[in-house]
Amino acid sequence: MGYFLGxxxxxxxxxxxxxxxxxRSFFWLSLALTCFNFLTLLTCFPETRFHRDVASESLGPFANPYGPDSKKESDPEVGSEQLENIESVTTVGTGRPSKSQFKLWKAPETEWKAYLLRDILSPFRLFLFPIxxxxxxxxAGPANILLFWNLTESSVLSAPPYNFSPSSVGYANFAFVVGGLFGLATAGPLSDWIAVQATERNNGIREAEMRLPALIPYFLFTVVGIVVGGMGYDRLWDWPVVLxxxxxxxxxxxxxVPTIAIAYAVDCYKPISGEIMVVATVIKNTCGFAMSYWVMPMAGRRGFLVPAMVEFALTIGPMLLGLPIYFFGKHLRRLTMHSSVHSYAG
Incomplete structure (x- = not known):
């Protein structure tokens, strides 16, 4: 929600x-807000790459929960889920950012060059990971259907029969806010609930793909929204229907849709959650940049329904691929199980 609220x-x-x-005044406001945001991040945000030296003895009984002679991770009876639970017990909610994390400058780690090169190259590798x-x-699909409405709303709503003023065109975007808030309240809880129910039916064994069926109701909403919006534009339906x-x-x-899809990808590749968002942002922005060149010219030649249906295909197509991902996602995860990305540390 925060990602798209702007x-x-x-x-x-x-x-x-x-x-x-x-x-033009809005661009000056954007410049001022960007500078303010940069300064607050620089001075008030703790460094997420801060190196933490956690002594094993400080973890008390959790330092080695299976005893000094245990097989630890190599023991088949010790599941990864148990290890994750132990890790969460020892880390989550037990500390707070230190003052040194807020310093404007801190000497980098000794291997900073290797980390920098790794972090630069990782997103390029991740494009090859199907999940x-x-x-x-x-x-990218949902974000760019939103961009499609942003690119076209002024041309459509300010013209007859709507004749919206510039401020009224702006107020039309409250429809996105209401829909977005409803999605914020439902997507996470729904996908988690569906995953929990599937886990219980699977004798307590959790699979990452279990949250994907939560996409089904939002798939239907997406189809209706794009089709009705595109036809409303083309046939000049009443503005309440369009909005x-x-x-x-x-x-x-x-x-x-992005919430559930990204949550699934992070479930599969937790150590590279940041890099996953880099890949998503690059694809989203590249497609969005290209849209500025073809949407309005195509609408001028063939009407607004045609570019709306192009965006329909670009949005619905990847969602439909969720079906083979649901059935073959575990196999795809096995193909990358030995990848070095699983050993990445913050």
Whole structure:
């Protein structure tokens, strides 16, 4: 929700600024907010790459829960889920950021060059991981259907028969906010609940793919939202239909489909959760950049329904690939089980 909130709220603010002070003023506001954000991150945000020296003796009885002579991870009776639970007990909620994490400068780790090279090259490797590529496409699809509405709303809603003012065009984006908030409240709990139910039916054994069926209701909302929005544009349906169904359901799609897809990818590759978002962002922004060149020219030649259906294919297509991912995801995970990305540390 935080990732896309700017795309929801930005047009609401910019529409009012454009009507009262001119559209250029919004860019100056964006510059000021960006500078403020940079300064607050620099001074108030703890360094996430901070090196932690955790002595094993400080963990008390959790330092070696199976005794000095145990087989630890090599023991087949010691499941990975148990090890993760022990790790969470010893780390989560037991500390707080230290003052040194907030310093403006700290000497880098001795192997910083290797880490830097690894972090630069990792996203390029991850494009070859089918699960990560699929998750990234399911971030890009919903994000770019939202961009499609952003690119076209001013041309459509400010023209007859709607005749919206610039501020009214901005207020139309509240439909995305409402849909997004509904998605925020439902996507995580629904996918977790479905995964828990599937785990119980599977004798307590959890598989990452168990959360994927949660995509089904949001798939249906996405189909309806894009089709109704595109046809509403093309046939000039009443604006409540376009905004409530087209925009609202698209806002719902934007905060639910990426949430579930990325959560699944992180379940599969927890040590590289940050790199997964890098891959998703690169694909999303590359597709979004290209959209600025073809959406409006195509709409001018063939009407708004055609580019809407192109976006429909780019959004629904990756979602449909969730079906083979559900059945063959475990096999795909096995193909990368020996990859070095599983040993990455923060």
């Amino acid at each position: 795309l929801f709220i930005g047009p609401i603010v910019s529409g009012n600024i454009a009507e009262r002070y001119g559209w 990560i590529l699929w998750a990234a496409l399911n971030v 409530v169904v087209g925009y609202g359901f698209s806002g719902l799609c934007v905060t639910t």
